Amino acid sequence: MKNITLHKGDLPADIDLGKVIAVDTEAMGLNPFRDALCVVQLSSGDGTAHVVQLSRDFDCPNLKAVLADQSRLKIFHFARFDVAMMKQWLGIECGPIWCTKIASKLCRTYTDRHGLKDVAREIAGVDMSKAQQSSDWGAETLTDAQLHYCASDVLHLHAIKDGLEAMLAREGRLELAQACFDFLPVRAELDLEGWGETDIFSHS
Template sequence: MSAATSASILLHRGDLPDNVTFGGSIAVDTEAMGLNPHRDRLCLVQISAGDGQAHLVQILPGTASPNLARLMSDPSVTKLMHFARFDVALLQHTLGITVAPVICTKIASKLVRTFTDRHGLAQLCRELLGVDLSKQQQTSDWGAPELTPEQQAYAASDVLHLHALWAKLEALLHREGRRELAQACYDFLPARARLDLLGYEEPDIFAHRA
């Protein structure tokens, strides 16, 4: 199954429109110029309510995105992410907000799929959903003024299946008795992101080293 099959992709420049509404749970992903949030700017935020529609918000340098910031910090809206630690840090740094509540499918996979070290989004979608995600555009230039149709399709694919993926992983968490532990990890993610932004990736303050 192709990740972009029958998907509706809406591209917004600068911010979400005022009239866009979502339910209580949204899938979120980001694209940036690199992996250092202090150096590499946020370029794109992808959002889906799990309804086959993806909203892509192209972040414009020097321009505020108040509607996006309100959504990302709304305590009544759960944000589903894969490797949320990075996305939360990037969004908090760029938008000046606290991103919560958050659920991370990568953390869920690591808690219950201990028989493998393959926890990437593409692997999980293939193994749990039978969906093949193309990663060809992963390292393309996300800061380009105009995004290609291929970039847009790739960006959308990273959020279109997160609701279904989380449903599978949450069932496994309940089966293994680790749903409460996963929630404790998710509740800590905004603070973990702040620690990362302060440079506490290394040294790890939780490690037993002098």
Template sequence: MSKTLFTPGGTVHLHAHDLPDGLSLGPVVAVDTETMGLDPRRDRLCLVQLSSGDGAAHLVQFVPEALGGRGFGAAHNLSRLLSAPDVIKLFHFARFDVAALHNALGITVAPVRCTKVASKLVRTYTDRHGLKDLCRDLLGVEISKQQQTSDWGAAELTPEQCAYAASDVLHLHALWARLEALLRREGRLELALACCDFLPVRGKLDLLGYDEPDLFAH
């Protein structure tokens, strides 16, 4: 079951439990998740947002069986896309998202790119690396975070939640393009890509409890 919403930020397609058959989102797909909290081991995955960078977003909502849904077992198309080796998955703070997706769907999400990692490597003149900061500073776009702490586990999402969720992926292609150019200019692109290649492993370590204390700490 799918439905389409038209928001000020772009077109939003909301799907239940999986992407529709035959949908192609191209070689680089922006991805984000919404969960019940900030611990990928504990907090349920509720929503996966995707965009091909064309101004439209596809949202896959997972409703638990207790609320009349089907859980995660039906997400075959989504799982194939997220684990496809020839499709780059573009995130902001990929470390959390790849862990949440691995925990819920049992897949390794790769290859990945992360705008937060890129920003921290090249925008060393600031400590503001949030998505809202990057959109404002690099693209001149203001996005709202008003719905960030809303209830993503509800059986029915509001139009405001859908618009907010879409905004988290609609600008990632443009952000990565700006950051990639800066990384090339500063000679740090190879380092950024190596860090991104490690993020699926970092997410699995987090799921095993090696986030605190950090496995790489003294």
């Protein structure tokens, strides 16, 4: 499969992903306490996706080092979930973070459609299939369709970030967006500590 490299267990130590890395995850479900993290996919924005299929002992020091490296920016779509899953299953705090979903909500105020498929179509001109979103990511062997699906989730994030960043700048909301990104590790920690559905900032 062109531009998709599957790695079993960990990233090779000699891969250079640069200073801005698109990242996404796949898990057995949406409950970070019950549903194991299965796959982490990364791209440096060069058209290549690296898909890491995790073993259940989560012995992946090279991957953990990249994700926790504070000198490398990580681009996510809905980072809140991914960051919580990485903390729960990999035992790391991923950062720094740039979240395209938060950015979309702050600058694309003319729509309520902020899913990756909709944002990618408008900002990057890419039609993405979400057919494999709900599939068995814990399978011993991932299918070609699964690999293409998870790769597509990171291959376009650099372009999406660039487009949304320009919109944020135009609307004067770059600093607000950055403050939200900086808060994401705390938001993920609140989720893991039991305040996922509680607005602790509300009056009641």
